[in-house]
Amino acid sequence: MPLFKSSRGLETQIDEFLDTVAEGGLVFKEGVKAYLGGEAGEFEAAISRIDLLESNADKLSKGVETDLYRLSLIPEHRGDVLGLLENSDNIIDTAKTSLLQFSVEHPDIPEEFHHGFLKLADASAAAVEAVIICARAFFRDTDVISDNLYKVHHYEKEADTISDTLKRSLFDSDLELAHKIHLRYFALNVEKVSDKAEEVADRLAIYAIKRNI
Amino acid sequence: MEILLFLSSGLFLGWSLGANDAANVFGTAVGTRMVKFRTAAIVCSVFIILGATISGAGAAHTLGKLGSVNALAGAFTVALASALTTFWMTRLKIPVSTSQAIVGAIIGWNFYSASLTDASSLTKIVITWVACPLLSAGIAVGLFILVRLFLRLTKPHLLRLDLGTRLGLLVAGAFGSYSLGANNIANVMGVFVPDNPFQDFTALGVIQVTAVQQLFFLGAVAISVGVFTYSERVMKTVGGGLARISPVPALVIVMAQSLTLFLFASESLEFWLASHGLPTFPLVPVSSSQAVVGAIIGISLFKGIGIRYRVMSEISLGWLATPVLAGVISFLMLFVMDNVFDQQVKADVRFRLDDAVVAELETRGITDPGLADFVGQDLGSAVRVMRDMRRATDLSKDDIADVLELAVTGAWELRLGEVLEDLRDMGLTAQQMDGLQAVDGIRFDHAWQFQQALATTSPHWQMRAESVTNKKWNKTLKNQLSVLLRLSRMDHRSGH
DSSP states (O other): OHHHHHHHHHHHHHHHHHHHHHHHHHHHHHHHHHHHTTOHHHHHHHHHHHHHHHHHHHHHHHHHHHHHHHTTOOTTTHHHHHHHHHHHHHHHHHHHHHHHHHHHHOOOOOHHHHHHHHHHHHHHHHHHHHHHHHHHHHHHOHHHHHHHHHHHHHHHHHHHHHHHHHHHHHHHSSSOHHHHHHHHHHHHHHHHHHHHHHHHHHHHHHHHHHHHO | OHHHHHHHHHHHHHHHHHHHHHHHHHHHHHHTTSSOHHHHHHHHHHHHHHIIIIIITSTTOOOOGGGGOOSHHHHHHHHHHHHHHHHHHHHTTOOOOHHHHHHHHHHHHHHHHTOOOOHHHHHHHHHHHHHHHHHHHHHHHHHHHHHHHHHHHHOOOHHHHHHHHHHHHHHHHHHHHHHHHHHHHHHHHGGGGGGOOOOOEEETTTEEEOHHHHHHHHHHHHHHHHHHHHTHHHHHIIIIISBOOOHHHHHHHHHHHHHHHHHHHOHHHHHHHHHTTOOOOOOOOOOHHHHHHHHHHHHHHHHTOOBOHHHHHHHHHHHHHHHHHHHHHHHHHHHHHHHTSOOOOSOOOEEEBOHHHHHHHHHTTOOOGGGGGGBTSEEOOHHHHHHHHHHHOOOOHHHHHHHHHHHEEOOEEOOHHHHHHHHGGGOOOHHHHHHHHHHTTOEESSHHHHHHHHHHHOGGGSOOOSSHHHHHHHHHHHHHHHHHHHHHBSTTGGGO
16 A cells, blocks of 8 residues: 555654654764864865755655655645754754854864854754754654753753853953953854754744643 | 335435444544544444444344334435434434434334324333443443453553554454344335335356345445545544543443343343343343443543533533434324325224124223224224223223224235245245135235134244244234235325
């Protein structure tokens, strides 16, 4: 039956999409690390990789969207699933944009701030990882969503705190004002990835309640 | 030609049945957008036609409820009144029981023809309003708890759950449609079987298509047309108007409805359980419309989903109104048919307490000195006899009903050569056919004499002692006898 095949195919596509976003989070972290470590080759590889992942994620989410409508599957949760995919796609978009900005603007980050940026990228990537676990759970076991949502909020809060500390130390330093503002902009961009993860988490919290009704 | 005109009200009844009852099997599926209306209508129609022609026209085919209406124009009018009532309710988007519309219309006919109304048919209607939704709600909640537990344990992927639910809704809908066709076709077309305009034929040289099958096919097509053209309205009420339902509860509701009908209305299940020495479920009058509404309310209350009480009160009013309206419309239309169009809407039923009847009453232990006043006289209408006998004798209502049944006088004569075609689909055994040979050409004044004469020919024509295991036998025999009596009635022939 074609419906069976399509349903299986969609399951795989959704799984692949979530894998892609999760991998995007890791590549983002590796990219920031490579940039700070001055490893130009690895950084460029991370940029190419995340570019590919982002375009794959786009293709996959478009495919899922089309199939869900074409086969009129999950009428009750179609809107939620599409919202989930779209917002998860925003995570990888933001991560890619952030890495590209490193590549385009070559921010000069003094050694003393490396640790702060690394920790910030770590927290953002951890938030992405946790939210992808929740997203997978949305399709199978909604109890797992609530078990993992707090992790997303935890990492997002951690990213907030790290970013705040980083920005304070930036503006307390002897750097030029323009330089400070430039670096603050990068701190914001790295932190933004965790914000996007939290946006998905907020939606998932509601979707989980809706699925349980 | 006349039969085709009369058949038209049966077809209209079929159409309105399809328009109203398809919602019971596919309403929640369509309402939750799990099955497209077009898909539901196609599956529903195909299975209604299969059910009607395969199971409906089977060995135990009956005259249906309208069989008690003893003149074709009367049956036409009663069917028309039922159809109009059901159509009206369908316009108001209310799921109602078509059977109750028919019973209501028959009660209208009873009033018009001064026939007795079986008090149990009234209590049955009331029980169906109350017990059926309650039973169905309970079953729905129980099933829902089980399904939820199953889903918690198996944790299927959302898409796989969606696919499973969709298939479940389609399969349950197909089964529901099959039994809808099988159970209701007799009410739509059964009464026209003795006047069937069709002839048997053999298709492609191998497939035997009987006249009854053709007639029932026509009725089923009418039901299907009702499904396609007008069932979406009631589906919307069932599928979302009463309460907001999600797909899994939608499936549970359809399953609960079928299970309610199966457990509490299936004589086959009762027979099976009893013949295996198992306790049986009490058989209560149930209707799929009442069951589906009960299941929706049950699940909504259990899950704490808001019920639209305005819709619920409209549905309740619709249930109350259906038999009453059908009765009133039927009565008025019978008056018009009788007096304006000069159609015979009721055959004259004569009651005569002759010696044979008195002797038979004595063997049955029904005696009363007051009965002597009635002996040898042509009595009036059933209602009048009941009233007079209640006054003049100490007999109970049931006893008087028995007296009346025996006192019906007419002319019954089986002319085997003339009715052989009609007997072919009745699933008669060889012994039964031999029995018919034995009474061929003999004239009887009372139907019971005809039955008794038949019973002496073979045990296959004998009723068995009342028990759960004999119920099926007795019911089949009763159906066969009622068709046979109708075919053998000589004094009503001019009425057709």
